[in-house]
Amino acid sequence: MALNVLVVDDSSVMRSMIIKTLRLCGVDLSEVHEASNGQEGLAILRDHWVDLALIDINMPVMNGEQMIEHIKSNPDTEDLAVIVVSTESSETRIDKLLDKGVQFIHKPFTPETLREIILTTVGGLDEQ
Amino acid sequence: MSNDIAQILHEIAASTLEEMCFMFEEPDLDEDQFHLRGGKAALIKFKGAFSGTMILKASGRILQAFGENMLGEDELTEGQMQDALGEVSNVICGNVLPEISGSKKDVFDLESPIIYRLDELPEINAELPIESVRLPLEEGFIEIQLIRDVPVQVS
Numbered sequence: 001m002a003l004n005v006l007v008v009d010d011s012s013v014m015r016s017m018i019i020k021t022l023r024l025c026g027v028d029l030s031e032v033h034e035a036s037n038g039q040e041g042l043a044i045l046r047d048h049w050v051d052l053a054l055i056d057i058n059m060p061v062m063n064g065e066q067m068i069e070h071i072k073s074n075p076d077t078e079d080l081a082v083i084v085v086s087t088e089s090s091e092t093r094i095d096k097l098l099d100k101g102v103q104f105i106h107k108p109f110t111p112e113t114l115r116e117i118i119l120t121t122v123g124g125l126d127e128q
Numbered sequence: 129m130s131n132d133i134a135q136i137l138h139e140i141a142a143s144t145l146e147e148m149c150f151m152f153e154e155p156d157l158d159e160d161q162f163h164l165r166g167g168k169a170a171l172i173k174f175k176g177a178f179s180g181t182m183i184l185k186a187s188g189r190i191l192q193a194f195g196e197n198m199l200g201e202d203e204l205t206e207g208q209m210q211d212a213l214g215e216v217s218n219v220i221c222g223n224v225l226p227e228i229s230g231s232k233k234d235v236f237d238l239e240s241p242i243i244y245r246l247d248e249l250p251e252i253n254a255e256l257p258i259e260s261v262r263l264p265l266e267e268g269f270i271e272i273q274l275i276r277d278v279p280v281q282v283s
């Protein structure tokens with residue numbers, strides 16, 4: 001199944017790296033959307049069908065935690081598969097995020113780790 | 129204590145650059161080849177279990193290598209190279225702080241990286257504890273400084 005993916009990170013280089021890594025690790029991508037903060041990301045979710053969102057935490061305007069709050073409190077998006085991609089290392093904060101039903105991947109990451117997390121999150125990717 | 133923090137900075141910077149930029153430590157590079165020509169610095173302020181600032185300085189050649197290796201492209205804009213420097217610094221800082229604090233439960237808030245020309249960097253208060261490391265890479269050196277607002281006990 002080809003996935004519509006949203007990548008939310010205030011670093012354009014990191015967004016490009018994540019998209020490149022998704023392709024490298026064999027994820028079949030259909031539409032790829034990019035946003036530089038949570039507010040832009042929510043606007044994309046309002047206008048497009050997205051299967052998987054990869055979201056950074058530390059961003060200006062609206063951070064990742066706030067964006068996830070909005071996603072999980074909206075019936076239209078509450079089931080969206082979300083992976084937090086962050087340098088966050090605090091177990092306190094990571095546990096709080098996991099309690100919201102999202103997955104977590106720590107920067108820096110390898111393509112293999114990302115693929116494994118995506119398989120856990122959306123499941124059933126076609127082997128390539 | 130100081131040596132431990134320097135070692136943490138060195139090890140995490142080296143592993144981050146390997147994983148993010150495919151850039152490897154070059155132990156044979158001589159310290160007298162150290163220079164930061166055409167370079168920039170990323171400055172990140174942080175608060176949490178302890179507070180302070182991390183500064184990563186890199187030469188123009190290193191900046192280009194960060195961008196090229198992260199994006200897989202040869203022609204980069206100045207903005208892309210600065211963005212790459214900021215992201216590398218952010219990942220190093222985010223990983224270094226909990227290692228220094230010694231507790232996975234400690235929380236840190238990092239501000240967005242600010243990029244400076246080297247001659248425009250704000251002056252550091254000389255009374256604050258500063259750890260500084262130079263990491264030799266194939267493309268040259270990077271220099272990382274960690275300035276703590278108060279001393280911290282490394283566990």
